[in-house]
Amino acid sequence: MPNAPKRMTHVRHGRSGSEIALIALALVLALVFLAVPLAVIFVEAFKAGVAVYVSKIMEPATLHAIGLTVLTALVVVPINIGFGIAAAWLVTRYRFPGRKLLISVIEIPFSVSPIVAGVTYLFLYGAQGLFGPALQEAGLQIMFTIWAIFLVSLFVTSPFVARELIPLMQQQGSDDEEAAYSLGANGFQIFRLVTLPNIRWALLYGAILCNARVMGEFGGVSIVSGSVRGQTMTLPLQIELLFNDYNALGAFAASSVLALISLLTLAAKAILERRADHG
Amino acid sequence: MSASSPARRHLLPGFGLTLGVTLLYLVIIVAMPLTAMLFKAASLGWADFWSIVTSERSLSAFRVTFLAAAGATVFNAIQGLLIAWVLVRYRFPGRRLLDGLVDLPFALPTAVAGLALVTVFSNNGVFGQFLEPLGIKVAYTPLGIMIAMAFTSTPFVVRTVQPVLEDMQGELEEAAHALGATRWQIFTKVIWPTILPAFTAGCTLAFARSIGEFGAVVFIAGNLPFETEIISLLMFIRLDEYDYASAAALATVLLAAAFLLLIITNSLQAWQLRYAERS
Numbered sequence: 001m002p003n004a005p006k007r008m009t010h011v012r013h014g015r016s017g018s019e020i021a022l023i024a025l026a027l028v029l030a031l032v033f034l035a036v037p038l039a040v041i042f043v044e045a046f047k048a049g050v051a052v053y054v055s056k057i058m059e060p061a062t063l064h065a066i067g068l069t070v071l072t073a074l075v076v077v078p079i080n081i082g083f084g085i086a087a088a089w090l091v092t093r094y095r096f097p098g099r100k101l102l103i104s105v106i107e108i109p110f111s112v113s114p115i116v117a118g119v120t121y122l123f124l125y126g127a128q129g130l131f132g133p134a135l136q137e138a139g140l141q142i143m144f145t146i147w148a149i150f151l152v153s154l155f156v157t158s159p160f161v162a163r164e165l166i167p168l169m170q171q172q173g174s175d176d177e178e179a180a181y182s183l184g185a186n187g188f189q190i191f192r193l194v195t196l197p198n199i200r201w202a203l204l205y206g207a208i209l210c211n212a213r214v215m216g217e218f219g220g221v222s223i224v225s226g227s228v229r230g231q232t233m234t235l236p237l238q239i240e241l242l243f244n245d246y247n248a249l250g251a252f253a254a255s256s257v258l259a260l261i262s263l264l265t266l267a268a269k270a271i272l273e274r275r276a277d278h279g
Numbered sequence: 280m281s282a283s284s285p286a287r288r289h290l291l292p293g294f295g296l297t298l299g300v301t302l303l304y305l306v307i308i309v310a311m312p313l314t315a316m317l318f319k320a321a322s323l324g325w326a327d328f329w330s331i332v333t334s335e336r337s338l339s340a341f342r343v344t345f346l347a348a349a350g351a352t353v354f355n356a357i358q359g360l361l362i363a364w365v366l367v368r369y370r371f372p373g374r375r376l377l378d379g380l381v382d383l384p385f386a387l388p389t390a391v392a393g394l395a396l397v398t399v400f401s402n403n404g405v406f407g408q409f410l411e412p413l414g415i416k417v418a419y420t421p422l423g424i425m426i427a428m429a430f431t432s433t434p435f436v437v438r439t440v441q442p443v444l445e446d447m448q449g450e451l452e453e454a455a456h457a458l459g460a461t462r463w464q465i466f467t468k469v470i471w472p473t474i475l476p477a478f479t480a481g482c483t484l485a486f487a488r489s490i491g492e493f494g495a496v497v498f499i500a501g502n503l504p505f506e507t508e509i510i511s512l513l514m515f516i517r518l519d520e521y522d523y524a525s526a527a528a529l530a531t532v533l534l535a536a537a538f539l540l541l542i543i544t545n546s547l548q549a550w551q552l553r554y555a556e557r558s
Contacts, residue, residue: 019369026365027373029358033430034380036405037395038387044398083304090297102301104545108309111541112534113491115511119518119530120312123319128523130315154308177291187292209385216388218494219511223518236390236494243394243498255391262386266379269386 041259045252056253064230065238066257068146072234073214076153080210081203084161089191092169093177103166109158117155118223121148144226149234152220157210164206165199172198205272212265216258313534320531323524331528339505340513341532347421347509348489351428355485358429359436360478366437367444384433389494396427397499419501424509427496428489435488439481443474443551476551480544487540491533 046053056062091103109117123129125142135142142148180194196203218236225232233241235254242251320328331337365371366378384392399405400417410417417423447470455465493511501507510529517525 015369022361022365023369023371026362027377030362030377030380032406033358033426034383034433037392037399037430038383040399040405041391041395083300086297086300086304089293090301093291093297094294105305105309106301108313111487111537112313113493113511113537115493115514116491116530116533116537117312119514119526120316122518123523123527124312124315126523128319130318151308155312158304158308174291181291187296190291191293212386216391218388218390219491222493223515236388239390239394240498251394255394258388258391262383262388262391265386266382269382270375270379 038259041252041255044248045256047252048249052249053253053256056250057257059250061230061233062235062238062242062250062254065233065235065254068149068233069215069235071146072149072153073211075150076157076214077207077211079154080157081161081207083158084163084165084206085191085203087162088165088169089195092166093174106162107159109155110163112155113219114152114156114217114221115219115223118152118220121152121155121220121224125151143224144228144232146232148224148226149221149232152224153214153217156217156220157213160210160213161203161206164202164209168199168202169195201272201275205269208265208268208272212262215261316527316530316534319523319527323528327524328528328531331525332532336504336508337510337513337525337529340508340510343421343424343506343508344490344510347424347428348486350425351432351489352482352486354425354429355432355436356478356482358433359481359485360440363437363440363444367441381434381437384431389431389492390498392430393427393495393498396430396495397423400426400499418499419503419507421507423499423501424496424507427499428492431492431495432485432488435485436478436481439477439484440474443477444470446555447473473554476547476554480547480551483540483544483547487537487544490536490540 045056057066087102087106091099091106112120122143124131125135125148126132127136127143129143142151176194176198177190180190185193216236217234218240221234222237222240225234225237227233227237227241229241235258239251239254239258242248242254323331362377362381366374366381397404397418400407400410400423402408402411402416402418404418407418415422417426451469452465455469460468491511493509493515496509497512500509500512502512504513510533514526514529514533517523517529
């Protein structure tokens, strides 16, 4: 864990001038580049008072966007939890040829920029895409619908849970699980009773990060959603729409919802890390 | 540790299930879309591909993107090193808050970050009102693109350097000090070589993220062709114009750059590992 260093290398009495200068510079940089932009979101959102803020949030288009964003998270996060567990179990509990390669493939979506991810889906399911003609013949539309939003969000966040679980399960080893197996437990019993209690915090942390990313996804979704007003506008897309419509108050009100979610995510991270530190 | 002997590699149940789930998911969500796009790009033929990628507008978008990403990376290299150093070496009020704030750009949706940044740097914003009289324009300029990229990639250098600094053996520095080394010599001869692989990996990650950044940049960039148009935006515009071939070609270049940077990061991390084992 990044916190609580194991040893203090410099035990000094009082602070040197350079130490004070470095600390001050770091704090000022963080304040200017990170804290002030965050604060501005809330200040601007509430500039015209709480009543106006509430009315901006309650606008049908914004409410619809919030609903769509929550729905996307409800679909995508559980699927990626399932995938993360299966992938982590596979690469940490068995040795097989291609295992290292598989770990790299799992991480690919981290290096692909979301907007490129969106473009790749267009070439699979779009009218010009590989499956486009077949889908058209079958009367199925995936591009520019909620299904495309789900798919791209799955792509972008697929490694989040797996990445938290793999190092932890690797380190814990499989001795306990093998003992349970030799005592007659079946696979699902082993997972539920032996593995899950050991990985629950990492699993929760991965799910929270995955959720934050799904709700905030912009580039990939903006390519595949088609931004159909009242239909496929997720909350981040709605923010851009309001901003371009010169509806600053509306854009900031919508942004404050997402900013609040990211603050909750950071708080959860701090709490879960402390739990992991103290076992 | 989990290094099972080959004889008991498939002792635990679930190999078939987790292998099936993992491979099926990776094929449907990750491999198929990527293949579809490469397929499309390959169908262009080399001459068409080359003329799209080297068109004047593409080249200028590449230049804007890579220069701004390089600037953002230099900024983050310095800021990241400073913040990691201060977090690991010093105890001061606000340290935990600074540690938490570093993760903000990962938790905050990029559209929200873009909206916040364009607001604080616009000519009547919190910072813009002071910068404008000095002749420094940030919003709707390449400098704004750089700042948006720097914001979204802030955590990379901090989070790669921080654990290495924490693990450093204090004895080495104490020995160097006892032998009469100055603090500058201790930094350049003892600390710097140890953190260099992690530092370079962090910079590479920040650069890769900056190249692919879209959400934060479109808000602040102004998006003028040949001046403040990044490659992701040009791709977006080509799609709007139904110019799928150009979008595929540009996305392929971004994808190739991402994989190249991924390979560099992985080799740097292997270097780090060797360094850690040797010392």
